[in-house]
Amino acid sequence: MNPLLFGLFAFLMLAFGVSVVVNRNPVASALSLVVSFLCLAALYVGLDAYLIASVQVVVYAGAVMVLFLFIIMLLDLKAEERRKFNKLAVGGGALVSLAFAAQVIGVLGKFPKGNQPFPTLKLPPDETLNDIQKVGESMFSQHTLPLQIVGVLILVATIGVIVISKRELK
Amino acid sequence: MDFITSIPWALIAWSVAKAVFVIFLVVLPMVSYTVYAERRVSAAIQDRVGPNRTGFPTTLLGFKKDMQIILGGLGQPIADAVKFILKEDFTPGGVKKFYFWLAPCLAMLPLVSLAFVPFGSSLFGEKMVIADINVSVLGVFAVTGVGVYAIVLAGWASNSKYPFLGGIRSTSQMIAYELSMGMSIIPVLMAQGTMQMSHIVQNQADNGWTLLPLWGHGLSLQSWLLLIPFGISFIIFAISVFAETNRLPFDMPESESELVSGYHTEYSSMKFALFFLGEYTAMIVGSSLIVVFFLGGWHMPGIPDGDGNGGLAILRELPHWILGLVNITCFFGKVAALLVCFIWVRWTLPRFRFDQVMKLGWLYLFEIALANIILTAAIIAFTSK
Numbered sequence: 001m002n003p004l005l006f007g008l009f010a011f012l013m014l015a016f017g018v019s020v021v022v023n024r025n026p027v028a029s030a031l032s033l034v035v036s037f038l039c040l041a042a043l044y045v046g047l048d049a050y051l052i053a054s055v056q057v058v059v060y061a062g063a064v065m066v067l068f069l070f071i072i073m074l075l076d077l078k079a080e081e082r083r084k085f086n087k088l089a090v091g092g093g094a095l096v097s098l099a100f101a102a103q104v105i106g107v108l109g110k111f112p113k114g115n116q117p118f119p120t121l122k123l124p125p126d127e128t129l130n131d132i133q134k135v136g137e138s139m140f141s142q143h144t145l146p147l148q149i150v151g152v153l154i155l156v157a158t159i160g161v162i163v164i165s166k167r168e169l170k
Numbered sequence: 171m172d173f174i175t176s177i178p179w180a181l182i183a184w185s186v187a188k189a190v191f192v193i194f195l196v197v198l199p200m201v202s203y204t205v206y207a208e209r210r211v212s213a214a215i216q217d218r219v220g221p222n223r224t225g226f227p228t229t230l231l232g233f234k235k236d237m238q239i240i241l242g243g244l245g246q247p248i249a250d251a252v253k254f255i256l257k258e259d260f261t262p263g264g265v266k267k268f269y270f271w272l273a274p275c276l277a278m279l280p281l282v283s284l285a286f287v288p289f290g291s292s293l294f295g296e297k298m299v300i301a302d303i304n305v306s307v308l309g310v311f312a313v314t315g316v317g318v319y320a321i322v323l324a325g326w327a328s329n330s331k332y333p334f335l336g337g338i339r340s341t342s343q344m345i346a347y348e349l350s351m352g353m354s355i356i357p358v359l360m361a362q363g364t365m366q367m368s369h370i371v372q373n374q375a376d377n378g379w380t381l382l383p384l385w386g387h388g389l390s391l392q393s394w395l396l397l398i399p400f401g402i403s404f405i406i407f408a409i410s411v412f413a414e415t416n417r418l419p420f421d422m423p424e425s426e427s428e429l430v431s432g433y434h435t436e437y438s439s440m441k442f443a444l445f446f447l448g449e450y451t452a453m454i455v456g457s458s459l460i461v462v463f464f465l466g467g468w469h470m471p472g473i474p475d476g477d478g479n480g481g482l483a484i485l486r487e488l489p490h491w492i493l494g495l496v497n498i499t500c501f502f503g504k505v506a507a508l509l510v511c512f513i514w515v516r517w518t519l520p521r522f523r524f525d526q527v528m529k530l531g532w533l534y535l536f537e538i539a540l541a542n543i544i545l546t547a548a549i550i551a552f553t554s555k
Binding site: 002004027031034038041050051054055057058061062063066067069070073074130131132 | 177269303304305308309311312313314315316318319322323326334337338341342345348365
């Protein structure tokens, strides 16, 4: 991937990620998250991973965030915008995250593999690069059981939602 | 400066050239003439005349009369555009300004999904598709999914009752029908074995259109049996395209008698025009998808592709660029025919009630599409050796 494009999209993604946290308006936060997801998809495209990029946009930007936005607008959260920053909490949060970052950097520096430059990845030639077929084959041959379990989990969640919402109606 | 020299400038130049060709020379004129066709066809259906006076403004160049070609009124789109630009662009007080401006910009997003659609075979040896990626079907659905934001934001940012209701209705409708749209196309993808649209069209050119398997491998028991699920797919997909583009009989988001005009009630001038153009662009995208998946894309029986393969032997003698242009014309001709059907339906059917729309989407189309996938899988499993 071109370093220029990588830098651009990585910067945008992080900037909009920060904007999700900093914005007091929930709709602005949700939209920043959408832009952040789109930049992540752009990074995937830079790695020639079109399938995962499309799935990222379809599932997260196109479905999950639309539902988020939908709920936020229906609830019309005004209280969130009026609330002021709690200075103590902001300071504490910053302290904790800085300490965590320092720890991660410290550990990575001592870890022998962390000091090695990452080997350059080689893509297979174009004919064999059919990521959708590869994903499908491994999903339905090697990882069939986890797939089935995830399916059952989602079914359980769906039924749970129906049960809970029916009870509220009475 | 390694990373500047590593940029594939030739590829970028070709893609930009193709994008400019498709967007400015084909799709945008097509959008404005669809609006004109809508007015003429609706007039014909209602036994009126419709806009038949405006000619091309040759009087500006010093001629005595405006130029009329064949039908009168072909200059109407130009007059419409000028009217929209010159109107007062009024921003009501109390709107959320940034999002109010953002929404009409996002409304033109459907144009992006045309990048994945193969609109011709090849011209001067260059494939006539802008982004020929291996998951282009998913790419189109990704762009359509993001397109909902324009309507949601317009409804919310207007900070007014009717636009908000229109936006909410539209979101739930689009989410509902996106599901059945995606599900209905799976049988076709299963039979074609690829998600690359250019390959889907090439397969249809070699082995018969999805709905017309009359040559190549199409003359087998399997493809004739598969016509049943494909027919069901086609019907569900077409209905979903109507719902996704918010056209009658699914124009809940802007049902005039209830919501003034829905999510764009507060918009005027060019901002309104962008929503308007966005709707017609989405129609063109939807028709192109139907053409690509079911009606053979750029292929016409007997006409060779842009590299001089297939078709009648006499026609293969023609210069290849002529064949390439003929293929592009075939594609957009099919799209135009479908657009007329869209208009025809709009001026024929009455509007659904909102709960009926939801019920149709979630309870019928989605379930039928799911059953259809199983049916297709069974047919493929039992008839292939």
